[in-house]
Amino acid sequence: MSESNGALIEMKGISKVYDTGKLQVEALTGIDLTVREREFVSIVGPSGSGKSTLLNIIGCLDTPTDGSYRLGGEEVAGFGGDRLADVRNRKIGFIFQSFNLLPQITAYDNVELPLLFKGTSARERKRRVEDLFERVGLADRMAHKPTELSGGQMQRVAIARALACDPDLILADEPTGNLDSNSGADILHVFQDLAEAGNTLLVITHDNAIAQRTERMVTLQDGRITGDGPV
Numbered sequence: 001m002s003e004s005n006g007a008l009i010e011m012k013g014i015s016k017v018y019d020t021g022k023l024q025v026e027a028l029t030g031i032d033l034t035v036r037e038r039e040f041v042s043i044v045g046p047s048g049s050g051k052s053t054l055l056n057i058i059g060c061l062d063t064p065t066d067g068s069y070r071l072g073g074e075e076v077a078g079f080g081g082d083r084l085a086d087v088r089n090r091k092i093g094f095i096f097q098s099f100n101l102l103p104q105i106t107a108y109d110n111v112e113l114p115l116l117f118k119g120t121s122a123r124e125r126k127r128r129v130e131d132l133f134e135r136v137g138l139a140d141r142m143a144h145k146p147t148e149l150s151g152g153q154m155q156r157v158a159i160a161r162a163l164a165c166d167p168d169l170i171l172a173d174e175p176t177g178n179l180d181s182n183s184g185a186d187i188l189h190v191f192q193d194l195a196e197a198g199n200t201l202l203v204i205t206h207d208n209a210i211a212q213r214t215e216r217m218v219t220l221q222d223g224r225i226t227g228d229g230p231v
């Protein structure tokens with residue numbers, strides 16, 4: 001990534017206006033944000049402050065109304081659906097509050113799915129999926145369906161799935177929002193391990209205990225960054 005000088009995310013003047021027909025909602029205004037490779041960043045702020053909107057744009061799930069967004073040196077702000085999906089599949093791993101696992105198939109099959117889409121060979125898929133389950137400490141639950149797992153275990157499966165294609169960037173939107181505090185602490189440990197292993201991680205949270213364990217905290221208020229510094 002020589003063209004980006006180690007900056008994985010470079011946003012300048014990003015704004016987002018949701019046009020709901022009658023009403024225009026300015027969800028983000030003038031966002032300048034740079035995140036370097038291997039940073040572990042939390043995004044905090046009250047409900048409605050624009051956290052999910054920002055993460056969705058960073059994750060190429062949505063596009064900004066205005067501004068520049070370079071991801072790994074590539075300007076993606078003007079990309080349409082197909083090109084955006086391509087960048088997303090190549091570079092981003094997502095973890096959501098509600099896990100978003102497919103309920104009818106096993107944990108193993110959920111984690112294997114992105115590798116199937118990518119065209120990875122059967123032998124490499126098996127090696128990779130088993131390794132991912134080891135990494136999230138769930139090797140003895142691979143054959144279970146999501147409904148047979150606890151919330152914390154489901155989230156660990158979702159983390160394994162997010163890691164399947166070896167993403168440049170891991171994004172999590174309230175990953176502990178549906179978990180009790182013990183399971184939440186477990187998930188935080190998994191994130192800390194991932195950060196130590198050199199992954200770049202952005203985590204939205206309104207759990208201060210989680211934000212305190214990251215390296216850098218970005219605060220949003222009314223769609224603007226009002227704080228950004230080391231924890």
Ligand SMILES: Nc1ncnc2c1ncn2[C@@H]1O[C@H](COP(=O)(O)OP(=O)(O)O)[C@@H](O)[C@H]1O
Nearest residue numbers: 018020025027046047048049050051052053054
């Ligand atoms: N799809 C949408 N259409 C219209 N308004 C939206 C949409 N998504 C979010 N908003 C509005 O944008 C603002 C920021 O929302 P969001 O990014 O979800 O905040 P947060 O994740 O911090 O709670 C809120 O005022 C919200 O109501």
Ligand SMILES: [Mg+2]
Nearest residue numbers: 051052053173
């Ligand atoms: Mg949100």
